[in-house]
Amino acid sequence: MNDEILDWGIAELHRRLEAREVSTVEVIDAYQEQIEIQEPEIGAFLTLDLDAARSTATAQDTRRSRGETLGRMAGVPVALKDNLCTTAFPTTAASRILEGWIPPYNATVVDRLADQDGIVLGKTNLDEFAMGSSTENSAYKITKNPYDLERVPGGSSGGSAAAVASRMALVGLGSDTGGSIRQPAALTGIVGFKPTYGRVSRYGLLAFASSLDQIGPLTASVEDAALVAECIMGHDPRDATSLQEASPLLLGALTEGVRGIRVGIVTNLVEIASPSIQAALLRAADALAQAGALISEISIDELAFGLAAYYVVAPAEASSNLARYDGVRYGLREPGATVEEMMIATRTKGFGPEVKRRIMLGTYALSAGYYDAFYVTAQRVRSLVRSAFDRAYESVDLLLTPTSPTTAFRIGERSADPVEMYRSDICTIPSNLSGDPALSVPAGADPDGLPIGVQLLGPPRSEQLLFRGAYAVEEGLR
Amino acid sequence: MTQRATAGPAKGWEYVIGLEVHTELKTRSKLFCGCPNAFGEEPNTSICPVCLGLPGSLPVMNAQAVDFAIRVGLALNATVQRSQFHRKNYFYPDMPKDYQISQYDVPINANGYLELPSGRVIGIERAHLEEDTGKLVHRGGHGRIESAAYSLIDYNRSGVPLLEIVSAPDIRDPEEAKEYVTELRAILVAVGASDGRMEEGSLRVDANVSVRPIGEATFRTRVEIKNLNSLRSLVRALTFEGHRQVQLYENGEAMIQQTRFWDEERSLTGALRLKEEANDYRYFPEPDLPPVAPDVELIEERRTELPELPSARRGSIAMILPELSADLRETIIADACWPYFRSAVDAGITPARAAARCANELTALLPDIGVLAPERFVEVLAIEDRGDLGASQVKILLREAASDPTPVKELVTKLGFTARDEDAMKAMVEEVVIRFPDEWGRYLGGDEKVAGFLLGQVMRQHGRQISGAGARQALLALADEARSGAE
Structure with a gap:
């Protein structure tokens, strides 16, 4: 039972x-x-x-x-x-x-x-x-x-x-x-x-x-x-x-289907994925086609810049958002001779290495003299990603990409190389920069039996269409 | 721009002063949450997750604060514009998020000006919205954070809306700085944005000051003096700092740009630790708040609703009473006094009388004005204007009219002032005339000077109960009768 x-x-x-x-x-x-x-x-x-x-x-x-x-x-x-x-x-x-x-x-x-x-x-x-x-x-x-x-x-x-x-x-x-x-x-x-x-x-x-x-x-x-x-x-x-x-x-x-819906496969994001993921993505595209969707291929080169922009904007905001964890009001407090020393000791002990890395990245990106080169440039790239999506959605209704370039990696495998770790998110980051809805749906497994997901992207507030697409993939691959 | 005799810090030198005035807006709730915006509550009782900056909390804009900011902007002749909030990042225990939500390059109000009573015009660079911090109380040591044994924090003030009004460096001496703050305060109170109470911290002043030889066109290195919390401190701190700077220049010493504090007890400014000013605030747009874009209709509506501001009041007085002294004028245009004067003049009371009663009796009564509303005040003055009561009686009547809610007419009777008709008054004068036949004869013979003596006798006999003007009327009437009887 x-x-x-x-x-x-x-x-x-x-x-x-x-x-x-x-x-x-x-x-x-x-x-x-x-x-x-x-x-x-x-x-x-x-x-x-x-x-x-x-x-x-x-x-x-x-x-x-x-x-x-x-x-x-x-x-x-x-x-x-x-x-x-x-x-x-x-x-x-x-x-x-x-x-x-x-x-x-x-x-x-x-x-x-x-x-x-x-x-x-x-x-x-x-x-x-x-x-x-x-x-x-x-x-x-x-x-x-x-x-x-x-x-x-x-x-x-x-x-x-x-x-x-x-x-x-x-x-x-x-x-x-x-x-x-x-x-x-x-x-x-x-x-x-x-x-x-x-x-x-x-x-x-x-x-x-x-x-x-x-x-x-x-x-x-x-x-x-x-x-x-x-x-x-x-x-x-x-x-x-x-x-x-x-x-x-x-x-x-969900059951309204995808007949006549135009779905674009984002080729430049497919190319960076492992072969088994590429194959799974094509199976998902095929499922959509079987359900009546119109499949095409599209390359959106600007999406590749998203990763770099993201690793400026996100740490910048994080450096400010995480300032409040200072030991004064709640959470950990380490002793210190002065308020300042207490705050430094608390944050030194309380935050792990990745959090510290991002606080430092973000603080640097917002600093006088670097703000324009980093934060402002990153915001410009963000607008670029937004307009690249807008252009794409003139010719298609939904986009199809891998969710991750690889299946699950081994514990510790990427810990030593933060940039390699950051690359795990290359396909997902653009939707956060643009604020658009996105959904990952299972699409089989690789030869080791590790799950594969494919991602559907839609224009702002297109959740209904996105779910119709996801449901069609799920049904088609069942 | 009117020229003005300025008092420099030393012969041949002048001040260059710009002021940053922080005023607490008297909204019902705080800037980004629903906590009451109250003064004097028990510490840490007017707080919530938002104004404590707890993890996960988010700010939501208070529409009333925006409304007040617009009113002030319009009153300062500024451009009211679509504005953006920024985060000003620095660590301090009174600031729960360790950043302050403020406005940076696009403030809600920009490029205004303020005209001083002297006629001088001071530029207003910006008037922007921001949140207040909590309040630190240092125990032990010298009351400063670095020497304290421990510090207490009250977050009731955290998130209270502030409007920071930044003047251009147009102010030329400490007295003018005082005049500027006084005028600005009057405007803030007049538009209803602030209660203007400096002693409660609802108006706080930071001053940027430098000196230069008269005639020099550029500005020299400036010093910022923080937290000047009274007009007296403002004038004294600026004067001290001006002298200090001139002395440095004259001794050939280096002037460094720094932040100083005013020590009222020791009457000097001192440097804050260098560390505190080496801040890079890392401003960036506040992602939790969309831009504040007041619509044109609202701005125009607020423009038409602006009350008569001090400068306009001065203009009215210049028309009605051009001879009035500046001191009396400033007393009368004060917010508490002005509605009384305006009502009196609008009701046709002799302007000079209205001005005199406002500046003297009314001003004395204002701290405890009781039931003396402007209409009631006008009613009393009308009696005086008609000559029904004398000045000394009116002064008593005003005092009584403030504390005793009885209708003015009945109050007059109650005080036993004019219940007497003309015949009774005549009878009182007649009594005196009979007692002083010689003087009466001289008066009838045309010696006007004796009238004063005779009336004085009447007053002495019957005291303040009768009106001097009424007695004079009775005397004239009696004289007419006597003369016509003699013919």
Whole structure:
């Protein structure tokens, strides 16, 4: 029975719960059993509270038995990336500097999931402050890829990805600044969605790079991703960059198909991917063509500049966003003879090497005399990427690219070479720079059995079309 | 531009002064969150995740603060424009995010000016919005952070909206600096943007000052003096600094650009540690806030709603009472006083009388004005204008009208002032005339000087209860009767 429960998507789970074929408590028990088996191997979670989850489940069963209508996420076990503020769990961003810090408020997305009766099991591991592509930069633990325990799950939302991929949670929430939802989704064989910038409130997300960060779901299926997205999208008055318009309905649109939709394969991003990924991408394109989409090839050379621009803009914003971790108000405080010495000691001990590297990069890029050469130039490249996308979308409706140039790499393989690590995000970064929606969907495996993901990109606010495309790929490759 | 006799720091030298005035805007809530913008609360009670800069919190713009900024901009004849927020990055424990959200190269207000009572025009480079920091209290040592045993932080002030108004280096002496701050304060209060209370820190001044030989066209190295929190400190600090700089030049010593503080007790400026000014603020556009773009309609609406500003009030006075002294004029155009004067003049009260009563009795009453609204004030002055009551009675009546809500007419009766009619007044004068027949004879014979004596007797007899003007009327009437009876 338990194994069967873990196979159900949200819709199936909902139906079974409504039909009283299963109780919410039984669902939580099934996930608990899975966690007890898998978690010691995988290490996806930083904190777990299954007792709290079970008492929420009990309460939901009582409510249901009283005839109450429950929310759309009723009974759904959720894993939250540990950079989302929660009053019920510490929120650390996988950093020593926030060890044990319990926020006095919930992130907007956390409240929205709770409003829909989602059940949070725990908080998941990440690269410290979401800076990384392998989850190796966590100050607490290394999360393993469920398909090969010697390999990374990707990052920075590697904990949420590994939790969903190993069926320890039905839904994961992650954040995506340069690919941190999509790349781990691809490396662990699940669906990862980054909405249009402003579609999901960032209130309560520990900021890495404010103009790039977006929260989104990691799920086993496109349908589940659509449902979770519908629950968390929508204007939030507490986030001034949040879009004012009504969010698109995604679930209902999935089956509308892609007949006549023009999809462009971004050849210059395909060329840099490994052969098995290229082959998988062609299979995905073929699935779209079978469903009636019109496939073409397009080269968008400007996208290659995105990586360099990103590694100026993101560290610049991060250097400012992370200034507040100074030991004065919360988190770690190291002793020092003066306030200044205390701050230096705290930050020296509290931040890991990658975070320090980016703070220094960003501080340098914003410094007097370097600002124009780095920050201003990077912003210009950003506009270039935006206009390159705009031009592309004059001739196609969606773009198809690999999500990552490679499948999951070995733990430690890229740790010594940060630039090689940064290149992991070359296909995902352009959508963060442009603020456009993007989605990674599973497309088979390489000869070693490691999952491959392909990425669909769309113009701003084109989530509906994006999900129709993703659903067609998923169906076609099934 | 009107010339002005300036007092230089030394013979042959002049000051070059530019002021940065920070004013707290009296919005209901803080600049980026819903916490009340209150003064004097218990420490750390008016705070939330946003103004504490907790991880994950985000700023949201307060529309009322933008509105106030626009009003001030318009009152300072500035261009109100689409503006961008920037982050000013530096580490300090009173600043919860370790950056301040401020405006940098595109402030909401730019290129204005302010006309001083002297007629001199001071350029306003910009007036921009920013958030205030928390408040540090250093315990032990000399009250400065480096010597303190420990420091306490109150974040109630963190996120309170500030408008920083930066003048051009157009100010030429410390007294003019004082005049500028006084005038600016009056404008801020008049448009309702600030309560202008310097002692509560809702108006704080930083001064940039240099000196140069009169006639020299370029500016010399300037010094910034931080946190001048009273007009007295401002004048004294600038004077001290001017003298210090001249002395340095005359001794052939080097002037270095630096930030100094004013030590009120020791009456001197001292240098801040070099470290604190070696900051590179690494400004960059605040990604959490979209640009603030006030629409043209709102700006025009606010323009038409601007109250009469001090310079316009001065203009009105120059028309109505051209002879009025500058001191009296400044007293009358003060925000608290002006509505009374305006109402009185609009109601047809003799302007000179309105001015005198405003400048003297009203100003004395203002700290505890009670129920004396402008309409009530005008009612009292109208009685005086008609000659129904004398000046000394009106002064008493004004005082009573402030503390006693009885309608003015009844109040007059209650005080026993004019319940007397003309006949009663005549009877009182007659009593005196009978007692002083010689003087009465001289008066009838045309000796006007005796009138004063006779009226004085009446007043002595009946005191302040009667109106001097009324008594004079009665005396004239009696004289007429006597003369016509004699014919």
